[in-house]
Ligand code: SF4
């Protein structure tokens with residue numbers, strides 16, 4: 409600190425110091441902005457996004473056993489599961505399964521409660537819609553998973 | 562505050578409008594510098610502030626009432642939505658309060674993971690504060706740098722628990738997620754990369770003449786006022802009171818770590834800036850120690866599936882990035898809390914605003930709101 413405050417003032421030392429930092433980040437290699445629709449973000453494995461109902465890959469049967477645990481665990485009570493016992497197989501089968509996406513806060517409690525890995529919050533994140541219609545997903549939509557429109561220039 | 566007169570009552574004097582020297586001005590609720598929806602009624606004499614009144618409640622969602630209709634586990638995600646820039650700390654406070662009520666303790670590994678994440682969260686919260694505070698005062702560069710570096714913390718959160726902002730990272734009794742592969746390396750890498758970045762922030766601001774002029778001697782709070790108003794956190798420590806719940810009432814595994822509590826001397830905006838910058842350095846120190854000493858073992862204590870605490874009440878508070886965050890829970894032995902009351906740091910700290918800005922200029926109000934580091938989600942709940 410040999411410079412006196414006056415000299416520091418005259419030579420704008422503080423200004424130069426700050427500018428040195430900002431100019432250090434000028435080369436294009438330092439740019440960190442993601443050009444979103446063209447460049448996709450990396451989504452990590454545990455991400456909680458759009459829900460999906462899984463079915464057995466071999467038989468195509470739904471893994472859901474209509475135990476209603478997910479509906480009971482949800483703080484927003486937005487899952488409604490209705491099932492009926494099939495007299496032939498003696499198993500409960502889904503009659504209707506709805507999930508109100510517009511009220512979901514993606515806390516993951518339903519996924520944790522599910523006893524059979526049927527309900528899963530996937531890594532899909534493109535859920536925006538133009539209206540509230542279509543926010544209540546039924547079993548078919550949940551099994552299909554999201555179908556985001558492909559972005560084209 | 563006995564000297565406070567009823568300054569908003571303009572009709573008391575029989576004067577014409579032209580003689581009036583006082584002006585009442587609404588700042589907010591839609592004002593970029595109020596960090597949300599806070600309305601401050603200012604009574605001005607020219608540029609000078611004679612008094613203020615805060616009007617809050619624009620973001621009230623009734624979180625405490627919601628708690629009465631949810632089970633203990635179900636209420637956990639809601640607390641993230643109070644102080645949304647430090648969601649992990651909110652979750653920690655709530656989980657610990659319920660654990661205290663149940664008389665269980667999280668296993669050591671869970672405690673270490675919790676400490677690492679809450680300290681990362683402290684850094685992220687201070688970065689948001691620094692960026693927005695500097696932006697309010699006129700320095701736009703730190704905002705970009707802070708948000709750029711905060712991204713690394715959010716990535717660790719996303720990898721660990723699957724969400725970036727409203728994380729729902731902890732559960733009552735421990736953690737539900739095991740540390741992912743590479744968690745330790747990620748934390749260490751972040752610590753190594755972050756310290757030089759912190760020096761960069763300081764280079765931009767600490768000696769910058771505009772910054773110093775705008776912050777030094779602005780919004781002074783002396784220790785007695787701080788204690789009388791119940792102010793906590795960095796605002797209290799910048800006034801020279803060495804009070805940090807991590808040291809005063811160690812919770813989790815904080816007693817295992819070696820760290821300093823930075824304090825200020827003058828209690829002005831500049832000191833609060835220095836204290837928070839130093840707190841980030843100390844947070845890095847804690848993270849490094851915790852990552853090195855991360856024990857093996859279970860991450861979840863034995864907690865019944867249906868949480869039914871015994872009849873009783875409990876108050877538990879933690880040192881959140883903004884100050885003392887306390888939860889008061891009353892249990893009537895059912896699955897749902899009888900009453901939950903939250904003691905948010907932002908709400909209490911906001912009370913100091915009037916004391917701090919009297920006699921300053923309008924532009925300083927912006928600086929003081931920034932330095933108090935309030936989050937309106939937490940003020941209104
Ligand atoms: S993620 Fe949470 S809010 Fe959404 S359906 Fe599951 S439990 Fe309910």
Ligand code: SF4
Pocket residue numbers: 471472473474475476477478479489521522523524525526527
């Ligand atoms: S918890 Fe799983 S198996 Fe049970 S009803 Fe829900 S989705 Fe089906």
